[in-house]
Amino acid sequence: MNVSVLVIFKYTKFIIQNVSFVNVRLGGDSFSIPNILLPLGISFFTFQGVAYLVDIAAGERPFIKLTDYLLFKAFWPQLIAGPIIRPREIHDQIENERSWSNEYVEYGLKRILSGFFKKIVLADNLAPLVDAVFLKSASPGFIDVAAGVLGFGLQIYFDFSAYSDIAIGSGRLFGYKFPENFNWPYLASSPREFWNRWHMTLSRWIRDYLFTPLAVSFRGGKAYLLLAVMISMGICGLWHGAAWTFVIWGLWHGVLLIGGEMLFPQKKQRRSILGSLIRVSGWVFTMAGISIGWLLFRAQSIGAVQRIFKSVFMAPLLKPQLLRENQFLLLGAVFLFTFFVNLLKTLGWQAKMSSSQLWLEVRPLAMPLVYAVAVATIIIADHGSKAFVYFQF
Amino acid sequence: MISEKLKAIIRREFDAEGVNLDASTIAADVPGWDSFSHISVIHQVEKEFGIRFKPLEIISLKNLGDLQAFIDRHAAK
Numbered sequence: 001m002n003v004s005v006l007v008i009f010k011y012t013k014f015i016i017q018n019v020s021f022v023n024v025r026l027g028g029d030s031f032s033i034p035n036i037l038l039p040l041g042i043s044f045f046t047f048q049g050v051a052y053l054v055d056i057a058a059g060e061r062p063f064i065k066l067t068d069y070l071l072f073k074a075f076w077p078q079l080i081a082g083p084i085i086r087p088r089e090i091h092d093q094i095e096n097e098r099s100w101s102n103e104y105v106e107y108g109l110k111r112i113l114s115g116f117f118k119k120i121v122l123a124d125n126l127a128p129l130v131d132a133v134f135l136k137s138a139s140p141g142f143i144d145v146a147a148g149v150l151g152f153g154l155q156i157y158f159d160f161s162a163y164s165d166i167a168i169g170s171g172r173l174f175g176y177k178f179p180e181n182f183n184w185p186y187l188a189s190s191p192r193e194f195w196n197r198w199h200m201t202l203s204r205w206i207r208d209y210l211f212t213p214l215a216v217s218f219r220g221g222k223a224y225l226l227l228a229v230m231i232s233m234g235i236c237g238l239w240h241g242a243a244w245t246f247v248i249w250g251l252w253h254g255v256l257l258i259g260g261e262m263l264f265p266q267k268k269q270r271r272s273i274l275g276s277l278i279r280v281s282g283w284v285f286t287m288a289g290i291s292i293g294w295l296l297f298r299a300q301s302i303g304a305v306q307r308i309f310k311s312v313f314m315a316p317l318l319k320p321q322l323l324r325e326n327q328f329l330l331l332g333a334v335f336l337f338t339f340f341v342n343l344l345k346t347l348g349w350q351a352k353m354s355s356s357q358l359w360l361e362v363r364p365l366a367m368p369l370v371y372a373v374a375v376a377t378i379i380i381a382d383h384g385s386k387a388f389v390y391f392q393f
Numbered sequence: 394m395i396s397e398k399l400k401a402i403i404r405r406e407f408d409a410e411g412v413n414l415d416a417s418t419i420a421a422d423v424p425g426w427d428s429f430s431h432i433s434v435i436h437q438v439e440k441e442f443g444i445r446f447k448p449l450e451i452i453s454l455k456n457l458g459d460l461q462a463f464i465d466r467h468a469a470k
Binding site (some may be wrong): 054055057058059194207208212213214215216219228299 | 450460
């Protein structure tokens with residue numbers, strides 16, 4: 001029932017298009033395609049509804065009061081784009097009384113501020129550059145496409161993790177703790193690690209409700225395990241959008257997951273030089289694979305991917321055809337910012353900072369300044385904000 | 394109590410020498426226990442105890458205690 005609503009609203013057009021395509025090939029007429037408006041957040045609340053039904057069937061406690069259930073199903077901070085919550089994570093929180101806590105308000109506001117900064121200052125400013133490269137009438141060169149794909153990878157991360165920050169922060173203001181949705185995804189040194197760090201509440205949904213039951217019931221050795229991966233990732237792709245590019249994107253990630261396991265099997269933490277080398281090459285493999293994935297994800301149609309490839313081979317290799325110097329400068333600045341923050345994270349900067357005497361003395365002055373600058377930048381950078389990318393799913 | 398037979402399966406699958414295996418142990422406590430090796434553990438349990446899991450039963454497993462309880466309920470029959 002849950003899924004059928006999603007199928008009707010989201011996939012009717014896609015299914016009719018494909019049936020119609022086949023029918024035309026067979027000599028029939030094409031069908032008319034109804035225009036169905038997609039309810040906001042349907043993919044997210046459907047999956048959360050499925051999680052509820054399955055968990056209750058598997059022995060979890062149901063909600064007693066209808067209002068409690070409705071709050072679980074449609075709590076506004078995470079209704080539209082997650083995190084996708086499992087009933088057991090929020091059941092007690094909904095039924096028990098919550099009280100005002102300064103700590104929660106401080107934490108919530110910080111997360112919301114961080115979300116607005118990522119969305120309005122970083123993601124929205126990268127959008128025009130990415131849009132220019134993927135425009136239907138554009139003929140980008142190699143450098144443009146490389147910049148567009150890199151830019152989109154950063155844009156979608158800042159966009160989506162911003163929404164999660166704002167959702168988690170807003171939930172916290174009301175005393176709720178939501179599960180995290182992102183954990184430094186671009187530090188992943190294998191595709192498997194990437195999915196453990198990217199859109200984590202969707203990954204575990206796919207893992208727990210799709211992959212595991214499927215793989216266990218196949219009972220047929222390695223080949224069937226790989227089949228279960230491909231089916232799960234194909235559906236994961238289709239969940240993102242009713243188009244073949246999304247299915248291929250999902251399958252591509254299935255291939256990456258399998259390839260990553262074969263090339264960089266996860267053994268115990270290697271602390272040797274060889275271990276670091278393997279991790280670095282795993283990271284390069286993962287980032288390259290993910291970037292190719294983002295090209296498919298953003299291109300919107302198979303025709304668009306073909307057009308981009310054609311245009312890349314027609315144009316001179318290293319001469320930008322579309323983008324201007326200032327756009328490269330902007331992309332470079334956001335990239336370097338992301339790179340250094342990630343580098344500091346890898347070097348364990350946070351742990352060192354919080355134990356340093358100097359930081360303890362500077363902190364009361366530095367943090368208000370950081371917040372003030374963040375607020376000011378958000379206000380200056382806000383030229384009519386764009387909708388979140390994930391609202392369309 | 395986690396049976397020695399189940400512990401042996403887990404120790405064979407993972408390098409879990411120092412890890413305490415009791416009823417409250419979850420996958421995240423055992424290094425290397427991820428979605429792939431989870432399938433392998435389940436299949437070995439099925440084989441060694443002569444039982445079969447249904448999809449819903451897999452989803453209901455939260456920790457080693459649940460897995461042991463399931464084995465106890467079904468292996469005896």
